[in-house]
Amino acid sequence: MAASNYNVDLSLAMRMDPVAPGDWLLVAPLVITVLGGALCLMTRKNTDAQPKVAIIFLSLLVAACAGLLARVLDKGVITMVAGNWLPPFGIAFTVDALGATLALTSSVVALAAAVYGIGDVDSSGRRYGFYPFLMLLMTGVCGAFLTGDIFNLYVWFEVLLISSFGLLVLGNERAQLDGAVKYALLNIIATTLFLIATGLLYGILGTLNMADIAIKAREAGLQGPLMTVAVLYFLAFAMKAAAFPVNFWLPASYHTPRIVIAAVFAGLLTKVGVYALLRIFALLLPDARVALADVIALVAIATMLTGVLGALAQTDIRRLLGYLVISGIGSMLAGLAIGTTPALAGTIFYAVHSILVMTALYMAAGVMRGLGGSYSLRELGGLYRASPAFAAVFLMLGFAVSGLPPFSGFWPKVLLVDAALVGGHGWIAASILVTGLLTTIAMGRVWIYAFWRGGAEGTADGQLTSVLVPAPGMTSASIWLPIGLLLGLVILLGVQPEFMMQVSGRGASTLTEPLGYLRSVFGGAVQ
Known part of the structure; x- marks a missing residue:
């Protein structure tokens, strides 16, 4: 036939x-x-x-x-x-x-x-x-x-x-x-x-x-x-x-x-791991998330605190920022441990914030080396006199990564702390707040040593010992435009958080109430 x-x-x-x-x-x-x-x-x-x-x-x-x-x-x-x-x-x-x-x-x-x-x-x-x-x-x-x-x-x-x-x-x-x-x-x-x-x-x-x-x-x-x-x-x-x-x-x-490569890694790679944890434990295996909630909470708290304490102990700016990346991962895992829709929304918002601000901070570290000739806090100083505008940029990024208003890091921490208190997770809320305080101290230490102090270690505060000459390329638009773009987004998400909160809420709802996700794949037959 x-x-x-x-x-x-x-x-x-x-x-x-x-x-x-x-x-x-x-x-x-x-x-x-x-x-x-x-x-x-x-x-x-x-x-x-x-x-x-x-x-x-x-x-x-x-x-x-x-x-x-x-x-x-x-x-x-x-x-x-x-x-x-x-x-x-x-x-x-x-x-x-x-x-x-x-x-x-x-x-x-x-x-x-x-x-x-x-x-x-x-x-x-x-x-x-x-x-x-x-x-x-x-x-x-x-x-x-x-x-x-x-x-x-x-x-x-x-x-x-x-x-x-x-x-x-x-x-x-x-x-x-x-x-x-x-x-x-x-x-x-x-x-x-x-x-x-x-x-x-x-x-x-x-x-x-x-x-x-x-x-x-x-x-x-x-x-x-x-x-x-x-x-x-x-x-x-x-x-x-x-x-x-x-x-x-x-x-x-x-x-x-190179610092631009470190910036991309700090912004993106660990967040893909967090995304996979959200997708697997909130959408695919929610019962396992409930069973492991206490373990995830302990890991989150330990990650937050060891990260920020590690940052306080560093004199190399790149290593310090690396520990702050780790501390931020702990805050994101806190939302997964709590597991409610508002908590997961806080994690999503925090991930967006962390991608932007950590990338910008690493790029700013590259500018600090270009202006001062080193990544070491022992050898830096006088950067405020060299570039007052850059000092202001770094200070704003420091406020953002610490979770202070009116920058992007404030709102996801509000969502996470509120979800933790509502869910009876007082230790998680306390850890997020303590981590924010210690991060503020760590970034304030960087600003005082690198920007306010007049020179390398041993120089009196406010006493300028030498005139810093920026390295070639430090005045290039290719250096300042990306930092300005990322800082602008960090400020925008801080003063106008409504859209990001709406998007984060939609993403979290899909994880906790996956009917729309399932019907998208299998059609209306899924109940």
């Missing part, structure tokens, strides 16, 4: 309705970053053209992610499946307000880094791959935020890790290689645990689609094997997020690369 005589109902296996034009924004970030990275690689010998190519494509990425967030806020959760196969058989991309918000924030930071890199990365660094690696890193970051398949979350983690290894050793200095070994070792262990947990999860539930996992895990209940998977996931992503006690790799490695 001729094949044409068979009646095959493809609708049983595939989506037959055409994809709405606006939904193509879901995969646009991946297409843009891959094409941009390829063009940067093709122009690797033309070091003047590379920044222009990267800035053009990263600007397109910002526009695509902004359009995607607007569409999610208008239409709700969006899903696309490769080859139009019906879930859970096809590889799904699913985006909600959480994923779209973090993708947009990350793209803004990457654009700022591309501009900053014009003045910070020399022709050798460009020739050996700074801009291609940056584009590849953004492919992995955006893929992780937009995927709806847990195995592909692992794949996108691998993409961003490979590119981060390349960025970390760019320059081939001894300190960079030493930091790369520590960074690579812990991340390889974490990735292995992630893969083992995913294999066990597939063996238990028979699916890799996140929406399907959420449904089947609720039906199965908190079995022993699922609890084992949850513990493995928590350990893996706690390592990637630099949570206590597996956080020592971050301050040992983030101070070694």
Whole structure:
């Protein structure tokens, strides 16, 4: 019989309705970053053209992610499946307000880094791959935020890790290689645990689609094997997020690369780990989150306090900022430990704030070295006289990272403290407040030593011992524009927090009430 005589109902296996034009924004970030990275690689010998190519494509990425967030806020959760196969058989991309918000924030930071890199990365660094690696890193970051398949979350983690290894050793200095070994070792262990947990999860539930996992895990209940998977996931992503006690790799490695690379790492990489924890424990395995809530709370408190105490003990600005990255991770984990919608909203808001402010602070540290010739507080001084405007910029960023009004760090801490008190988690609320106070002291110490003091260690306060001459490039627009952009967003989120609170609330609601997420994948049949 001729094949044409068979009646095959493809609708049983595939989506037959055409994809709405606006939904193509879901995969646009991946297409843009891959094409941009390829063009940067093709122009690797033309070091003047590379920044222009990267800035053009990263600007397109910002526009695509902004359009995607607007569409999610208008239409709700969006899903696309490769080859139009019906879930859970096809590889799904699913985006909600959480994923779209973090993708947009990350793209803004990457654009700022591309501009900053014009003045910070020399022709050798460009020739050996700074801009291609940056584009590849953004492919992995955006893929992780937009995927709806847990195995592909692992794949996108691998993409961003490979590119981060390349960025970390760019320059081939001894300190960079030493930091790369520590960074690579812990991340390889974490990735292995992630893969083992995913294999066990597939063996238990028979699916890799996140929406399907959420449904089947609720039906199965908190079995022993699922609890084992949850513990493995928590350990893996706690390592990637630099949570206590597996956080020592971050301050040992983030101070070694060029400052623009450290800025990107501080802003983005640990937040992908936090995102994975939110997605797995709030959406996929909520019963495991409840069972592990006390453990997560202890880890959160320990991460906050050890991070800020480590910052107080540092004299190298880069190491100090690395410990503040760790402290911020503890605040985000506090929201996960509490687990309510307002607490998760606070975590999402805090993640956006941390991405912006930590990137800006690392970039500001680069300016401090350019003005004063060192990253050491023992050797810095007189920066206020050298640049009063920059002193004001750094002070505002210090207020922001400390959670003081009217900057972006104030509102997520308000949400987290309020959720902790409402939920009866007094120790978490107290830890957040104490951490904020100690962070203020740490940043005040930096400002007094580096800006107010007249010179290196031993110089009397206010006594200028020498006239600082800025290093070449410190007056360049490529250095000041990205810092000004990020500071502007930090101020805007502080004085006009309503939009970010609304978006964070939408993202948190999807995690705690996932019906819209599930229906986006499987249609209206899900109840």
